Amino acid sequence: MHRVATLFREIQPVTVGSGSENDVREHLKRPKDQGMTSAKGEAGIKLKSQSRKPPVSYEATEVRLAGGKAQEDLNLSRSKTESASEKVTSSNHGANSDTFSYKKFRRCLFKPPLGRDNGRPVDPQTNERREKVREMMKFAWDNYKRYAWGKNELRPLTRNGHIGNMFGGLRGASIVDSLDTLYIMGLMDEYNDAKEWVKTSLDLNSNGEASLFEVNIRYVGGLLSAYYLTGEELFKNKAVELGEKLLPAFNTPTGIPRGVINLGSGTSWSWGWASAGSSILAEFGTLHLEFVHLTELSSNPVYTEKVMNIRKLLNKIEKPHGLYPNFLSPVSGNWVQHHVSIGGLGDSFYEYLIKSYLMSDKTDDDAKKMYYTALEAIEANLVQKSPGGLTYMAEWRGGILDHKMGHLACFSGGMIGIGADDGAPEKRQHYLDLAAEITHTCHESYTRSATKLGPEAFRFDSGAEATATRLSDRYYILRPEVIESYMYMWRLTHDPKYREWGWEAVEALEQHCRVESGFSGIRDVYTTSVSHDNMQQSFFLSETLKYLYLLFSDDDLLSLEDWVFNTEAHPLPIIRNSCLQDDATQEKTASE
Numbered sequence: 261m262h263r264v265a266t267l268f269r270e271i272q273p274v275t276v277g278s279g280s281e282n283d284v285r286e287h288l289k290r291p292k293d294q295g296m297t298s299a300k301g302e303a304g305i306k307l308k309s310q311s312r313k314p315p316v317s318y319e320a321t322e323v324r325l326a327g328g329k330a331q332e333d334l335n336l337s338r339s340k341t342e343s344a345s346e347k348v349t350s351s352n353h354g355a356n357s358d359t360f361s362y363k364k365f366r367r368c369l370f371k372p373p374l375g376r377d378n379g380r381p382v383d384p385q386t387n388e389r390r391e392k393v394r395e396m397m398k399f400a401w402d403n404y405k406r407y408a409w410g411k412n413e414l415r416p417l418t419r420n421g422h423i424g425n426m427f428g429g430l431r432g433a434s435i436v437d438s439l440d441t442l443y444i445m446g447l448m449d450e451y452n453d454a455k456e457w458v459k460t461s462l463d464l465n466s467n468g469e470a471s472l473f474e475v476n477i478r479y480v481g482g483l484l485s486a487y488y489l490t491g492e493e494l495f496k497n498k499a500v501e502l503g504e505k506l507l508p509a510f511n512t513p514t515g516i517p518r519g520v521i522n523l524g525s526g527t528s529w530s531w532g533w534a535s536a537g538s539s540i541l542a543e544f545g546t547l548h549l550e551f552v553h554l555t556e557l558s559s560n561p562v563y564t565e566k567v568m569n570i571r572k573l574l575n576k577i578e579k580p581h582g583l584y585p586n587f588l589s590p591v592s593g594n595w596v597q598h599h600v601s602i603g604g605l606g607d608s609f610y611e612y613l614i615k616s617y618l619m620s621d622k623t624d625d626d627a628k629k630m631y632y633t634a635l636e637a638i639e640a641n642l643v644q645k646s647p648g649g650l651t652y653m654a655e656w657r658g659g660i661l662d663h664k665m666g667h668l669a670c671f672s673g674g675m676i677g678i679g680a681d682d683g684a685p686e687k688r689q690h691y692l693d694l695a696a697e698i699t700h701t702c703h704e705s706y707t708r709s710a711t712k713l714g715p716e717a718f719r720f721d722s723g724a725e726a727t728a729t730r731l732s733d734r735y736y737i738l739r740p741e742v743i744e745s746y747m748y749m750w751r752l753t754h755d756p757k758y759r760e761w762g763w764e765a766v767e768a769l770e771q772h773c774r775v776e777s778g779f780s781g782i783r784d785v786y787t788t789s790v791s792h793d794n795m796q797q798s799f800f801l802s803e804t805l806k807y808l809y810l811l812f813s814d815d816d817l818l819s820l821e822d823w824v825f826n827t828e829a830h831p832l833p834i835i836r837n838s839c840l841q842d843d844a845t846q847e848k849t850a851s852e
């Protein structure tokens with residue numbers, strides 16, 4: 261039975277992404293007098309100055325789209341540039357000096373993106389579970405299409421659309437965020453509707469004030485992965501066009517971008533709630549994967565240069581106890597205050613370090629070094645064991661520990677797991693154990709609630725163990741992080757408990773979040789007479805359901821040998837320069 265709350269209030273959604281701890285990003289307050297920069301960088305502030313072997317081709321088996329349509333020849337052309345900066349970036353960051361060829365890229369994958377049989381598991385029970393998740397996606401999508409088509413999210417109780425103000429004037433966040441999920445699930449009619457909407461209605465000439473981070477992870481990330489999966493040039497062109505509109509945000513004295521940008525005028529500014537006009541670690545630190553791919557596809561080195569500049573500054577700056585605080589001034593390049601967290605405000609910065617290394621085919625050694633050094637500092641200062649034996653990540657406020665772990669921080673089980681192989685060999689098992697312990701703690705935060713869904717934040721003080729102690733932390737907004745870690749831990753260990761835990765989450769979502777016209781977040785995970793928040797977040801379609809589907813699929817569906825997932829679960833391919841620049845691959849491709 262799906263319970264629909266009879267009494268509900270229209271509310272603004274609570275927290276969305278990593279940059280915000282609560283619903284701050286929904287209230288884009290422009291500070292009157294601080295840190296505004298125009299597209300040209302002149303207003304407000306003066307600028308100082310401006311190995312493995314190539315894989316054996318899998319193409320003996322015909323490359324097919326999920327719906328069975330034969331893959332077209334989708335070679336892309338791009339101009340060759342000879343700038344010194346491109347030469348620098350091309351060695352490690354994918355700006356191949358050759359014309360980008362979609363066909364060649366496909367040849368350089370170890371496995372077909374969708375696996376041998378679209379990842380269908382042999383075990384009948386697992387397959388049934390996977391089908392259930394697919395049905396949930398179709399249900400969420402159909403209701404979005406029926407009641408909120410073209411808006412950013414569905415309001416499933418009031419049966420209308422939500423636009424909000426995170427994406428400037430951009431629309432259709434749920435459509436762009438869903439493209440790859442629909443595609444991998446083989447929901448081809450739905451995917452084609454989504455593609456048609458992108459073609460005819462995704463208007464990038466909007467004039468609104470957008471979160472750089474959110475637009476990047478959802479729109480740029482969504483379009484890039486749709487392109488890499490399907491070869492449809494439309495997606496590539498839109499991604500690059502949108503990427504260009506984000507560049508003015510970097511016009512600051514340090515090149516650290518501001519958090520908010522007007523996509524029309526290029527004016528950018530800092531969040532009103534971020535102290536002293538600072539930029540947020542999880543926001544400016546979560547651009548690397550997408551921007552490197554923008555360079556890869558456009559041959560324009562500027563994207564990689566922008567994110568490498570951020571990397572360089574962060575590498576150089578002094579860090580308290582080796583930790584990265586969450587707020588940095590884009591003007592002075594100094595930390596603004598010493599709050600450190602692996603959850604909101606910090607999280608995906610760490611994720612993008614290890615994923616940058618993996619995405620570079622393990623050539624980006626700076627990213628690797630920064631990741632493991634940061635992880636050591638995190639272990640030394642933040643990782644704690646509760647009296648009940650649960651391992652958790654506390655937050656750090658200038659040396660004082662806050663024994664709280666956010667739902668957002670639960671992605672770190674998966675992150676530490678995927679990085680276990682590439683640190684010091686003697687630490688491999690240690691990292692796998694740590695990843696498993698954190699994932700276990702996050703599962704406990706679910707099992708200790710009445711709904712079997714986890715709260716926004718849980719604590720380990722005053723007798724609490726993995727439970728929320730404040731009313732304001734009790735909500736669940738369909739977030740993916742716990743399930744994300746189950747998926748990675750399943751792929752890394754094949755311990756069946758992770759699939760069982762994922763199934764518990766499916767049952768809880770069905771019981772408490774499914775309403776007549778979609779899925780909704782809930783306000784209190786500790787009561788089974790749930791009150792719904794009337795919001796089907798786009799990341800539910802992009803991440804939560806995708807990770808569940810992958811959890812119940814074979815490992816060769818979006819194999820981790822070929823793909824890394826951006827922080828919104830959009831798969832981006834590992835850039836295999838050794839193969840992409842290999843003459844034999846090139847000739848073979850050209851002659852076909």
Ligand code: DMJ
Nearest residue numbers: 276277278608739799827
């Ligand atoms: C998503 O937009 C991304 O996963 C982001 O990194 C964090 N927050 C949401 C989901 O909770």
